[in-house]
Amino acid sequence: xxxxxxxxxxxxxxxxxxxxxxxxxxxxxxxxxxxxxxxxxxxxxxxxxxxxxxxxxxxxxxxxxxxxxxxxxxxxxxxxxxxxxxxxxxxxxxxxxxxxxxxxxxxxxxxxxxxxxxxxxxxxxxxxxxxxxxxxxxxxxxxxxxxxxxxxxxxxxxxxxxxxxxxxxxxxxxxxxxxxxxxxxxxxxxxxxxxxxxxxxxxxxxxxxxxxxxxxxxxxxxxxxxxxxxxxxxxxxxxxxxxxxxxxx
Numbered sequence: 001x002x003x004x005x006x007x008x009x010x011x012x013x014x015x016x017x018x019x020x021x022x023x024x025x026x027x028x029x030x031x032x033x034x035x036x037x038x039x040x041x042x043x044x045x046x047x048x049x050x051x052x053x054x055x056x057x058x059x060x061x062x063x064x065x066x067x068x069x070x071x072x073x074x075x076x077x078x079x080x081x082x083x084x085x086x087x088x089x090x091x092x093x094x095x096x097x098x099x100x101x102x103x104x105x106x107x108x109x110x111x112x113x114x115x116x117x118x119x120x121x122x123x124x125x126x127x128x129x130x131x132x133x134x135x136x137x138x139x140x141x142x143x144x145x146x147x148x149x150x151x152x153x154x155x156x157x158x159x160x161x162x163x164x165x166x167x168x169x170x171x172x173x174x175x176x177x178x179x180x181x182x183x184x185x186x187x188x189x190x191x192x193x194x195x196x197x198x199x200x201x202x203x204x205x206x207x208x209x210x211x212x213x214x215x216x217x218x219x220x221x222x223x224x225x226x227x228x229x230x231x232x233x234x235x236x237x238x239x240x241x242x243x244x245x246x247x248x249x
Contacts (some may be wrong), residue, residue, distance in 0.1 A: 026221065028243035035219040038190065038191050039248040042161040046081040051246045082117035083155060086106050086195075087178050088168030091130040095227045103197040103226035110232060111195065112242060115249045117164065118155075122181045125150040142176040149177045157185040165210060168226065169198040174206050179213060185238050187214035193247070194221035197229050221248065 025188065088102030096103065112119045126149065128135045142149065143213075157163075167174045174196075192214060194207050204222050211218040220241050228236055 014222065021236045028239050028246060029220050031220045031243070031246035036246065036248040037087055038217055039162065042081065042191050043248070045161050046121065049081065079201070081120060081159065081161040082164070083120060083157075084112040084115075084116055084117045084164040085122060085155070085164070085181065086121040086164075087122040087175050087181070089128055089135065089175075091135070092132040093226060094132060095225075096230045099230060102168070103229040104195075105119040105165045105170050106232055107197060107224060107229045107240070108164070109193060110237065111164055111166075111194060111244070114244055115164075116229050116243065117162075118160075120153070120155050122177055124177050125152055138168075139170045139175060143171050143173060147176050148180045148183065151177055151180050151184075154184070155191075157187075157212075160190065162191045163187075163216075164193045164195060166195045166197075167206070169196055169201045169204050169206070172201060174209065180211065182213045185214040190214075190216045191219060191243065192216045193219045196223045197226040198223060199226055 003026055067195050086104050086108035088105035088108065090102045090105075092098045092102065111117070128138055140145075165178070166232065167178045192210055194203070196203060196205070196206060201220055207218050207221045210216070220243075222240065223238075224236070
């Protein structure tokens with residue numbers, strides 16, 4: 001009887017260790033009610049802005065029939081107050097080999113398509129090495145130096161109320177280029193929703209780092225293994241969709 005009891009205990013211990021070793025969530029993160037309320041408030045602001053803009057445009061058309069003056073070309077929104085900004089690196093990556101589209105980019109593009117958001121790919125002026133080990137060395141040195149790599153392009157952040165911010169986990173933190181991006185804008189009265197890819201580390205406390213760097217209201221994040229994002233399938237999409245539904249999108 002004692003031997004049987006020991007065998008059962010050993011079996012249960014194995015199950016526990018297996019569960020702890022898997023960092024891929026079986027379901028979407030639990031979203032607090034106040035997070036959903038924050039999203040709804042910002043979405044309502046978008047509706048108000050749209051109505052005000054349409055009213056202003058009608059007034060202008062009634063005042064004059066002259067053709068509108070041409071404006072300098074600039075990056076503009078598709079009429080949404082939601083932005084999906086992400087840092088993502090292709091080339092050689094851990095676990096997935098050499099890829100053409102980065103893990104985080106795949107996740108970011110799916111989120112953007114689901115919520116009807118604008119997208120911005122955070123890219124550095126100086127590209128990272130294509131080799132995985134070499135890139136790791138550069139990333140580690142940047143983190144040690146608390147560097148702020150120069151990035152290309154910009155967004156008109158004033159027009160966005162909700163920003164999904166995506167990144168891979170490098171050495172237990174966001175790539176330093178994401179800090180460059182965050183420190184380039186005023187985040188007053190904005191809601192930030194993080195998402196990240198990793199291979200076992202989870203968020204690594206980066207949601208708190210975002211709150212400290214921006215001062216914005218940071219809502220419930222989602223994290224996913226890069227290998228899972230790279231092979232995005234129906235089950236994974238449903239996990240993301242459930243998370244978005246719970247947030248109110």
